[in-house]
Amino acid sequence: MNPRLLMSSVALTLAMVGSSALADKASDTLNAAFTKELESVDSYFNSAREGVILQRSIWDGLLYLNQETGEYEGNLATSWQWVDDTTLEMKLREGVKFHNGEEFDADDVVYTVKFVANPENGVVVQRNVNWMKDAEKVDKYTVRITTNGPFPAALEFLAGPVSIYPNEYYAEAGPAGMALKPVGTGPYMVESVDPGKHFVLKKYEGYHGGPKGKATIGTVDIRTIPDVNTQLAEMFSGGLDFIWGVPADQAEKLAAMGRLNVVNESTMRIGYLELDAAGRSGADHPITKRAVRQALMHAIDRKAIVDNLLKGKSKVVHSACFPSQFGCEQDVTTYEYDPEKAKALLAEAGYPDGFSIDLYAYRDRGYAEAMLAYLAEVGITANLKYLQYSALRDLRHKGETSMSFQTWGSYSVNDASAITSQFFKHGKEDFARDDEVKAWLDVADTAVDPAVRKENYSKALKKIADEAYWVPLFSYNANYVFTKDAAYTPTPDEVVRFFHVRWN
Numbered sequence: 001m002n003p004r005l006l007m008s009s010v011a012l013t014l015a016m017v018g019s020s021a022l023a024d025k026a027s028d029t030l031n032a033a034f035t036k037e038l039e040s041v042d043s044y045f046n047s048a049r050e051g052v053i054l055q056r057s058i059w060d061g062l063l064y065l066n067q068e069t070g071e072y073e074g075n076l077a078t079s080w081q082w083v084d085d086t087t088l089e090m091k092l093r094e095g096v097k098f099h100n101g102e103e104f105d106a107d108d109v110v111y112t113v114k115f116v117a118n119p120e121n122g123v124v125v126q127r128n129v130n131w132m133k134d135a136e137k138v139d140k141y142t143v144r145i146t147t148n149g150p151f152p153a154a155l156e157f158l159a160g161p162v163s164i165y166p167n168e169y170y171a172e173a174g175p176a177g178m179a180l181k182p183v184g185t186g187p188y189m190v191e192s193v194d195p196g197k198h199f200v201l202k203k204y205e206g207y208h209g210g211p212k213g214k215a216t217i218g219t220v221d222i223r224t225i226p227d228v229n230t231q232l233a234e235m236f237s238g239g240l241d242f243i244w245g246v247p248a249d250q251a252e253k254l255a256a257m258g259r260l261n262v263v264n265e266s267t268m269r270i271g272y273l274e275l276d277a278a279g280r281s282g283a284d285h286p287i288t289k290r291a292v293r294q295a296l297m298h299a300i301d302r303k304a305i306v307d308n309l310l311k312g313k314s315k316v317v318h319s320a321c322f323p324s325q326f327g328c329e330q331d332v333t334t335y336e337y338d339p340e341k342a343k344a345l346l347a348e349a350g351y352p353d354g355f356s357i358d359l360y361a362y363r364d365r366g367y368a369e370a371m372l373a374y375l376a377e378v379g380i381t382a383n384l385k386y387l388q389y390s391a392l393r394d395l396r397h398k399g400e401t402s403m404s405f406q407t408w409g410s411y412s413v414n415d416a417s418a419i420t421s422q423f424f425k426h427g428k429e430d431f432a433r434d435d436e437v438k439a440w441l442d443v444a445d446t447a448v449d450p451a452v453r454k455e456n457y458s459k460a461l462k463k464i465a466d467e468a469y470w471v472p473l474f475s476y477n478a479n480y481v482f483t484k485d486a487a488y489t490p491t492p493d494e495v496v497r498f499f500h501v502r503w504n
Helices: 003-017 049-058 106-117 154-158 167-180 228-237 248-257 290-299 302-310 339-348 365-377 389-397 435-446 450-466
Strands: 029-034 063-065 072-074 077-084 087-092 132-139 142-147 188-194 198-203 219-224 242-244 261-275 355-361 380-386 403-408 470-482
Touching: 049 188, 049 198, 063 154, 072 077, 087 106, 106 132, 106 142, 106 167, 228 242, 228 248, 248 261, 248 470, 261 290, 290 339, 290 365, 290 470, 302 365, 302 470, 355 365, 355 389, 365 380, 365 403, 435 450
Parallel strands: 029 219, 029 242, 355 380, 355 403
Antiparallel strands: 063 072, 077 087, 087 142, 132 142, 188 198, 198 219, 242 470, 261 403, 261 470
16 A cells, blocks of 8 residues: 555544544553564564563563663662673672562572573574573572673673573473463563464563663553554554554654654664675675675665655664664775666676576565665666565575575664674674684674774774675664554664553
8 A cells, every 4th residue: 555545544544533532541551563473472582673672571681771871770680790801790689579479589590591591492693692601699699690701792781682581480481481471570561472463461560660660551462463554544543552663654644644643763773785795595696796796885875765765863874783883883985876886896797787686575675675676777687585584584594595685673782793793703694704704703792992892893894894795774763653642752772661651
């Protein structure tokens, strides 16, 4: 459905609902929607933004990053200190209970760390946990976490993707049980899960408060509705109170109507083209040639896509990271939109008439189609292969994609290790396989001296840009649409904190 038809249908819906209440404030229920079907609610066994959002509401980490001050605050831990370069001692909050009544103490931290740090247990995003080596209990409310070598970004991860699970429950239930009946210490507890489709959260009356503060809305009812137009129709009919990720054109029209709150905020997510420079998908394909990859950089008008499609607070990015992240070098080779230069590079590489190639994608079809058009202008026929996220992820892990349109939000960790090191250290998602880049990142990830970290991230990012291993495209923004009966201030980390939503 195009935006004109969409707004016509919305206008019709408005006429039908008249002045009826748009929110379920009376029953203290916030009705929200996810666009992507979540593989598992267990936060260690999914890599989706929807999973991060549920994680922050259901579970707690040891630390919390204050979005206003940028400072770490104690959450399940109350204080912490580095005993040496690889040992972090943490004092734990007393009097905390999990949603099932199990008492929180050092045993839970030790069990969680030991479980997730063991690669045999298959945590989906290994980069979030493989920096931890072990944990030991000092006393009931004191633990020591040891790392696999110095890891200065540890606090970022302990404030983000590392959630603490109840040891007794998780030992029995495992990931499968946690996915169906999640148990945490967070401000919301889970009343029910219909896998991938429907999640009902209830305010945890026994929540300790901490830096998150207690939730004020009693129930958050989340349904998976893949089609944004259907979400918008439900917003106007009163079936939904809160959605996000609304395309820019539709958000602008909704804002002009004045019937809903429409708020735009930047995010840490960036879009990029992942290029098989190492030839994992076939040694003879064009992408293995540096000049071809540079041609791709020049062929796409990234600013036009930002200005006309993403809009809002999005920006063109040039480096393989998000600009605010520690170590994200910005002084790298840049490639301006220049189709004639792209054609010359293709001819230099032996493709004066272009070539055909598959472009894989899992989201933002409109952005992908715009890139197809730009590539066609320089003679590259790109065939769009649009798949579900999990299916495309599996293909990429097997090295079977030569070019794919990807996005990464770094789990909202404000450190280059959460993105650059995720994709350029010879893991399943490294299509460059550059030993020199990996060596620099190994140093940057482990050096205690911030200057040494920056120097080595800089070297790695400069080479990634010089070799055009990626085509960094743009940063994302998010349009949040919610009822006038609710109040919420989005944050740049793209984490919807339901526990901060209030009724007016």
